[in-house]
Amino acid sequence: MGTTVLPSPRLEQDLLGAIPVLTDNALARTLGVRVAFTGREGGVSDGCYGALNLGNHVNDDPAAVAENVARAARALGADPTEVLVANQVHGTRIVAVRDSGPAALQTARAEAAAGADGFIVTVPGALALLCFADCTPVILVSPSGSFAVAHAGWRGCVGGIASAAARALAEADQVSPAALNVYIGPHIGPCCFEVGDEVAVRFRDAFGSACVEGDGRHVSMAAAIAADLASAGVDGRRIVSAGVCTQCHPDRYFSYRASGGVCGRHGALAYRSER
Numbered sequence: 001m002g003t004t005v006l007p008s009p010r011l012e013q014d015l016l017g018a019i020p021v022l023t024d025n026a027l028a029r030t031l032g033v034r035v036a037f038t039g040r041e042g043g044v045s046d047g048c049y050g051a052l053n054l055g056n057h058v059n060d061d062p063a064a065v066a067e068n069v070a071r072a073a074r075a076l077g078a079d080p081t082e083v084l085v086a087n088q089v090h091g092t093r094i095v096a097v098r099d100s101g102p103a104a105l106q107t108a109r110a111e112a113a114a115g116a117d118g119f120i121v122t123v124p125g126a127l128a129l130l131c132f133a134d135c136t137p138v139i140l141v142s143p144s145g146s147f148a149v150a151h152a153g154w155r156g157c158v159g160g161i162a163s164a165a166a167r168a169l170a171e172a173d174q175v176s177p178a179a180l181n182v183y184i185g186p187h188i189g190p191c192c193f194e195v196g197d198e199v200a201v202r203f204r205d206a207f208g209s210a211c212v213e214g215d216g217r218h219v220s221m222a223a224a225i226a227a228d229l230a231s232a233g234v235d236g237r238r239i240v241s242a243g244v245c246t247q248c249h250p251d252r253y254f255s256y257r258a259s260g261g262v263c264g265r266h267g268a269l270a271y272r273s274e275r
Contacts, residue, residue, distance in 0.1 A: 004030065004031060004143040004144070005143065005179075006027065006030065006031065006141065006143055006179070006180075006181045006238075007024075007026040007027060007030055008237070008238070009024060009027070009181040009182065009183060009238055009239070009240040010024055010026065010240055011023070011024060011037070011183060011240055011241075011242050012024070012025060016034075016036065016075035016076065017042075017071065017074060017075035018042050018071070018075075019038060019041070019042035019043075019052065019071060019072060019075045020038075020039055020041050020042060021036040021037060021038055021039075021075070022036070022037040022185065022186070022242055023035060023036045023037075024181075024183065027141065027181065031141070031143075031145050031272075032124075032145060032272055032273050032274075033141055033145050033147055033270065033271070033272045034076045034077060034269075034270070034271050034272075034273075035139045035141065035147070035183055035268075035269070035270045036072075036075070036076060036267075036268075036269045036270075037137060037183075037185035037186060037242060037266070037267070037268055037269075038052055038054065038072060038266045038267045038269070039052070039186075039252045039253050039266055040052055040251070040252060040253060040254060040264070040266065041252075042068075042071060042072075042075075043064070043067070043068035043071060044064050044067050044068060044071075045060050045061065045064045045065070045068060045264060046061075046064070048259060048262050048263050048264065049061075049064070049263070049264040050264070051068075052068050052071070052072070052264075052266065053065060053068055053254070053264025053265060054068055054069055054072060054129065054131050054264070054265050054266065054267040055131040055133075055264055055265030056069075056085070057087075058262075058263070058264060058265060060264060069083055069085075069129065072129070072267060072269060073127055073129075073271075076127060076269055076271045077271065077273050078125075078127040078271045078273075081102070081105075082105065082125055082126055082127050082271075083127045083129055084097065084105060084108055084109060084112060084119055084121075084126055084127065084128050084129065085109070085112065085129050085130070085131075086112035086113070086115075086116040086117065086118075086119070086130060086151075087112065087113050087114065087115050087116065088116070088117050088130060088131065088151050089115040089116070089117060090117065090135075090151075090153040090154075090155045090156055091115065091116075091117050091155070091156060091159065091161075092117060092118075092156050092159040092160065092161040092164055093115060093116045093117060093118070094116065094117070094118035094119065094120055094148070094150070094161070094164060094165055094168060095108055095111045095112045095116045095118070095119050095120070096119075096120045096122070096168070096172070097119060097120065097121045097122065097123065097126050097128075098122050098123060098172075099123060100123040100124060100125040100126055101125075105126060108126070117130070117150060117151040117152075117153075117156050117161060118130070118148060118149060118150035118151065118161060118164075118165055119148065119149050120146070120147075120148045120165065120168055120169055120172060121146060121147055121148070121149075121270070121272070122144075122146040122172050122173070123272075124145070124272045124273060124274045125272075125273075125274065126271070127269060127270070127271040128147070128148075128149040128269065128270050128271075129149075129267050129268070129269050130149050130150070130151045130267065130268050131151075131265035131266070131267055132151065132185070132186075132187065132246075132254070132265060132266055132267070132268065133246065133253075133254040133255055133256040133259075133263055133264070133265050133266070134187060134188040134193075134246050134247060134255050134256045134257055135151055135152060135153040135154075135156075135187060135188075136151075136152040136153075136157065136184060136185070136187035136188075136221040136222070136225060137149070137150075137151065137152075137184070137185035137186070137187065137267075137268030138150040138151075138152055138161075138162050138165070138182065138183070138184055138185070138225060138268075139182070139183040139185070139268055139270050140162075140165055140166055140169055140180050140181070140182050140183075141180065141181045141182075141183075141270070142169050142170070142172075142173040142175055142179070142180055143173070143175060143179050143180075144173045144175070145272045146169060146172060146173050146272075147169070147270045147272065148165040148166075148168070148169045149268050149269070149270050150162060150165045151268075152221065152225060154195070154199060154203075154219070154221070157203075157221060157224055157225060157228065158202050158203065158206050158224075160206075160228055160231075162182075162225045162228045162229050162232075163228045163229055163231050163232035163234075164232075166180060166182070166229055166232040166233070166234050167232050170232075170233075176233065177229075177232050177233035177234045177235075178233055178234065178235040178238070179235075179238075180234055180235075180238060181238050181240075182229060182234060182238060182239040182240070183240055183242075184222055184225060184239065184240070184241040184242065185242050185268050186242045186244040186245075186246050186249075186252075186253050186266070187221055187222075187242075187244075187245075187246055188221070188245060188246050188247050188255070188257065189220070189221075189222075189244075189245030189246075189247070189248065190213045190214070190218045190219060190220040190221075190223075191218070191245055191248065192245055192247040192248060192257065193218060193219050193220075193221065193247075194217050194218050195217055195218075195219055196217070197217065199219070200212050200216055200217050200219065203219050203224055206224070206227075206228075207223070207224045207227035207228060208227060210223055210227070211223040211224040211227060222241045222243075226239055246258075250263075253266050254266050
C-alpha cells in the first residue's frame with residue numbers, strides 16, 4: 001500500500017459545481033481524492049446563515065442545511081447518502097471508517113454522533129464533512145487514497161488531534177507519516193486569536209514559543225498544528241495552509257467571534273471516488 005508519490009500539496013481557488021472552494025486539483029487528478037474547504041457562497045440559507053451553511057446545529061432551517069450539504073456532496077462527486085458528519089465536541093476522538101456501504105456508514109454516523117472531532121476513511125464512497133467557524137480544519141491524505149479530516153479547536157489542538165490523525169492514518173496504510181499531504185484550511189489567525197495567559201502557556205508548553213506571537217497572547221494555530229504534526233514525523237514541506245483568517249473575512253467565511261456567536265458553518269470535506 002501507499003506506493004504513489006503524492007504531488008506537493010497546494011490550495012487553489014476553484015469552482016466545483018456552483019460552489020467556490022479551496023482545493024488541490026493535482027491531488028484529485030493523481031489519486032482520485034478531492035479535498036475542499038468551502039466558504040459562505042453557493043447555498044440556499046438566508047440571513048446570518050447565508051448562504052452555504054453546512055452546520056445542522058445552529059438553528060438554521062433544516063431543509064436549507066440538507067440542501068446545502070447535498071450540493072456540497074455532489075460538488076465533490078459524492079452522493080448525499082455518502083456524507084458523514086459528527087457531533088463535534090472540541091475533543092480528540094477520531095472515528096475510523098474501514099468499510100463502505102449503507103450499513104457501515106450508518107455505524108460510523110452513530111459513533112460520530114456520540115461525540116467526535118475527526119474521521120479516518122480508508123475506503124472509497126464515504127464523504128467526511130466537519131464544520132467550522134474560526135476553529136482550524138485539517139485534512140490529511142495518504143498515498144493510498146485514505147484520508148483523515150480533523151476539527152482542531154484550541155483544546156483539540158493542545159490535545160494533539162492533528163498528530164493523532166497523522167499517526168493513525170500512517171498506521172492504517174502502513175506508510176511513513178512523512179509521505180502524507182496535509183491541508184490546513186481557513187481559520188482564525190494570530191492577528192485575531194487572542195487568548196488568556198493560561199491558554200497561551202498551554203500552547204507554549206505543548207508546541208514551543210513560535211506558536212505564540214506579539215504580546216505573548218496571540219496564538220498561531222497553523223504553527224501549533226505544524227509543530228504537532230512534526231512530532232508525529234510529518235514532513236513540513238508537505239503541509240500547506242490556506243493562510244486566511246476567518247475573523248478578518250466574515251464576508252467569505254463564517255466567524256463565531258466576528259458574528260458574536262450567531263452564524264453558520266463552512267466545511268472541510270474529503271472524498272475518494274471509485275477509479
